[in-house]
Amino acid sequence: MKTNSLDFDAQALREKILDLAMRGKLVKQDPNDEPASVLLEKIKAEKEELVKEGKIKKSKPLPKITDEEKPFDIPDSWEWVRLGEYAEKVTDQVASGSFAAIKENVRKYKHEEFALMIKTADFANNFSKNLTYTDEHGYKFLSNSNLFGGELILSNIGSIGKCFIVPNLKKPMTLAPNSIMVKVPEETLKKFLYYFIQSPVGNSELWKITSGTTMKKFNKTGLKTILVPVPPLEEQSRIAAKIAQLFALLRKFESLLK
Structure with missing residues (x-):
């Protein structure tokens, strides 16, 4: 129970830091x-x-x-x-074609193939297991949602508010279903x-556009x-530098408490 309490407090502090940042109250204006x-x-x-x-x-x-x-x-x-x-670009997989066209042109593989189809779940396991691939034809068909590293990926079904920065894995990459890519x-x-989307105000904005009863989603x-x-x-x-500094201190404090 003690660990859970400490974890909760740390998360509340992170949210407070992000909230202050998005209101212009974390660093001084110049x-x-x-x-x-x-x-x-x-x-x-x-x-x-x-x-x-x-x-x-x-x-x-x-x-x-x-x-x-x-x-x-x-x-x-x-x-x-x-x-x-x-943003320069906001897109998803179906921007490349209808569901029927994607099903016909994009084959999925569980073994390594030409291009990696990036899912939000891949970030949790550091791209080490349960990966999904497509062949060169599928990659070219999905050209509108190909990834090159540095894009933001948001989960738009189920886990509302989760956001990740795509790493450069030095291989062809494209967006998997159930995610939206934002490029700046x-x-x-x-x-x-990236920090805005995870902040309380960013989360609130996402919930304004979210619908569904059993499965929450937005487009x-x-x-x-x-x-x-x-x-x-x-x-x-x-702001980004101050958030990174404070989050690093929080992580250090958490590890000391544990």
């Missing part, structure tokens, strides 16, 4: 930082260029954010934005978004609409 509005304009321009080059598809316009939607106030240098506007072009943006269309509080890029870097 008036010299370029405001988040400038960052968002840069992201928009970069996405428009990728669309011109044919590297990504043009996204449908997302609804404007109303004051009533904003769950809390954020610092003046921050901006609220929808995830679909913040910059390391700092990725780390901040990529809903995910694109959730609200993200975006700090200036420099502050995102400071």
